[in-house]
Amino acid sequence: MHIVTAKEMYEIDRFAIEKGGIDGRILMENAGRAIVDQITNLVDNTERILVLVGSGNNGGDGFVIARNLLNKGYEVIVLQLVADEKIKGDAAYHKQLFINFKGKIQLVQEVTVVEQYLSNADVVIDAMLGIGISGEVRQPFKQVIEVVNKLEMLTISVDIPSGVPADEGVANFTAIKADYTFVVELPKLSLYLEYCSPFYGQWRLVEIGLPHTTFSQDNLIETWNQKNVVETLPKRNRYSHKGSHGKGLVIGGSHTMPGSVAMTAKAALRSGSGLITVGTVQEAIPSIASYCMEATYISFLSNEGIITGLPAIDFSSYDALAIGMGMGRSESTASITKKVIVDAKIPILIDADGLQHIKGDLPLIKQRQHPTVLTPHPGEMAMLTGYSVKEILTSPFKVSKQFAREHGVYLILKGVHTIISDPNGRQWVNTTGNAGLAKGGSGDVLSGILLSMMMQNQSLNDALTNGCFIHGASADILVSEQRSKQDLVATDVIDGLTSVFRTLI
Numbered sequence: 487m488h489i490v491t492a493k494e495m496y497e498i499d500r501f502a503i504e505k506g507g508i509d510g511r512i513l514m515e516n517a518g519r520a521i522v523d524q525i526t527n528l529v530d531n532t533e534r535i536l537v538l539v540g541s542g543n544n545g546g547d548g549f550v551i552a553r554n555l556l557n558k559g560y561e562v563i564v565l566q567l568v569a570d571e572k573i574k575g576d577a578a579y580h581k582q583l584f585i586n587f588k589g590k591i592q593l594v595q596e597v598t599v600v601e602q603y604l605s606n607a608d609v610v611i612d613a614m615l616g617i618g619i620s621g622e623v624r625q626p627f628k629q630v631i632e633v634v635n636k637l638e639m640l641t642i643s644v645d646i647p648s649g650v651p652a653d654e655g656v657a658n659f660t661a662i663k664a665d666y667t668f669v670v671e672l673p674k675l676s677l678y679l680e681y682c683s684p685f686y687g688q689w690r691l692v693e694i695g696l697p698h699t700t701f702s703q704d705n706l707i708e709t710w711n712q713k714n715v716v717e718t719l720p721k722r723n724r725y726s727h728k729g730s731h732g733k734g735l736v737i738g739g740s741h742t743m744p745g746s747v748a749m750t751a752k753a754a755l756r757s758g759s760g761l762i763t764v765g766t767v768q769e770a771i772p773s774i775a776s777y778c779m780e781a782t783y784i785s786f787l788s789n790e791g792i793i794t795g796l797p798a799i800d801f802s803s804y805d806a807l808a809i810g811m812g813m814g815r816s817e818s819t820a821s822i823t824k825k826v827i828v829d830a831k832i833p834i835l836i837d838a839d840g841l842q843h844i845k846g847d848l849p850l851i852k853q854r855q856h857p858t859v860l861t862p863h864p865g866e867m868a869m870l871t872g873y874s875v876k877e878i879l880t881s882p883f884k885v886s887k888q889f890a891r892e893h894g895v896y897l898i899l900k901g902v903h904t905i906i907s908d909p910n911g912r913q914w915v916n917t918t919g920n921a922g923l924a925k926g927g928s929g930d931v932l933s934g935i936l937l938s939m940m941m942q943n944q945s946l947n948d949a950l951t952n953g954c955f956i957h958g959a960s961a962d963i964l965v966s967e968q969r970s971k972q973d974l975v976a977t978d979v980i981d982g983l984t985s986v987f988r989t990l991i
């Protein structure tokens with residue numbers, strides 16, 4: 487499903503009205519009624535409802551909601567926070583309908599008066615500001631937002647919690663902290679920004695009759711969900727053999743960090759790879775092999791438990807490789823990473839310490855004729871780009887698209903909402919995963935799943951989006967059935983893969 491910016495949402499709206507011929511007042515009616523259907527599941531009609539409306543169409547939705555709740559026997563008051571003349575067009579039409587239906591509207595701009603009304607209500611519907619917000623929230627909205635947040639009453643936002651920007655790039659704002667948000671037709675970008683999404687509370691889309699098209703193909707951002715995985719993940723052929731599912735190489739590990747490559751290898755095997763070989767230091771092989779008996783091993787030259795030399799490897803005998811996990815950050819591991827980037831004429835995934843090593847070698851990556859996948863978390867992304875972590879979290883879509891295009895890489899920016907970008911600038915947001923994954927080793931497991939997916943018979947975009955989905959889905963199933971976010975560890979996520987493959991896909 488497309489994720490839209492405010493500009494794209496307005497384009498779709500304009501298309502529906504101007505080319506499609508649908509009346510904007512009907513869209514507003516549809517929005518309000520669809521949201522009322524949701525509200526009636528949450529609130530019973532003995533509760534007193536206060537609807538806060540602003541000057542735009544978000545306020546217009548508020549009038550439709552108020553009228554339809556009134557029709558259903560709810561006690562509703564609308565507090566209009568702007569002067570009458572500010573309410574125009576479709577919103578004015580629906581305001582008039584509410585009046586005709588004997589609805590009560592109070593024009594209030596004093597925050598103390600708003601506070602009195604709030605103290606006599608059980609539920610507040612926030613229809614102050616929608617996707618049309620620009621700049622900092624002005625008065626009286628700012629104070630009203632602060633009062634609503636302080637009271638901690640059930641708060642339901644229309645389309646977007648008032649004050650939250652629709653798009654990325656705005657780091658500081660004052661906004662309603664909603665319990666529920668009913669998002670009109672398509673998800674807005676800010677739903678997938680970790681500093682904005684908590685404001686939405688629980689959210690759901692409501693359909694109002696708009697087409698799900700976006701017009702600027704340049705900016706395609708989509709969610710990747712179970713339906714997409716089911717459609718794209720290749721089925722295992724009855725007549726396939728181990729060679730049909732990929733032969734992968736994992737390079738990394740050190741004497742003090744054997745677990746990382748062990749988890750990558752095991753996760754790759756548990757996600758369908760045919761054969762996995764681990765290239766690591768001699769000292770680490772016995773412990774890794776006892777955990778991952780299905781893999782084969784290449785012993786790398788080492789000194790004090792750190793890889794120092796790359797043996798002769800025929801990279802062309804592998805379908806893909808992953809490098810960097812637990813490798814350490816020495817000069818020798820840096821030069822090995824560089825050599826692999828140049829010599830291996832196969833798809834490569836670079837993670838963890840490998841990412842630290844490539845900062846100065848990005849031109850080498852651009853020259854590669856085979857795909858390169860980078861899997862940074864925001865801290866590593868900051869290291870690679872020179873932006874601060876805050877800047878990356880404020881504009882993760884823009885920063886990752888720019889980077890993927892500029893360096894010709896597939897980029898997986900890991901986070902609460904992992905963003906997958908391809909070298910053409912297309913982007914997807916993963917929809918699975920939970921806070922239980924914020925632990926050491928999660929990234930190693932993800933790398934293994936991705937390596938495996940890269941070797942199956944699917945496009946690289948599908949492989950990476952499917953891999954991210956499967957990783958998060960394993961954690962989600964575990965947390966809902968046997969583990970908690972507290973005790974979940976990375977190896978559980980490998981064990982949980984079986985539930986994902988058996989039940990979800």
Ligand SMILES: NC(=O)C1=CN([C@@H]2O[C@H](COP(=O)(O)OP(=O)(O)OC[C@H]3O[C@@H](n4cnc5c(N)ncnc54)[C@H](O)[C@@H]3O)[C@@H](O)[C@H]2O)[C@H](O)CC1
Binds near residue numbers: 620
């Ligand atoms: N197709 C759709 O998506 C539909 C959406 N609907 C709803 O309409 C809003 C968007 O409406 P719009 O009139 O464009 O903007 P807003 O209501 O969000 O607000 C504009 C309003 O607010 C004033 N304003 C702007 N910035 C600020 C600020 N910083 N502080 C205070 N006031 C501000 C501005 O002057 C305008 O008057 C969308 O979210 C949906 O809820 C339709 O109902 C159905 C179709």
Ligand SMILES: [K+]
Binds near residue numbers: 544615647
């Ligand atoms: K709102």
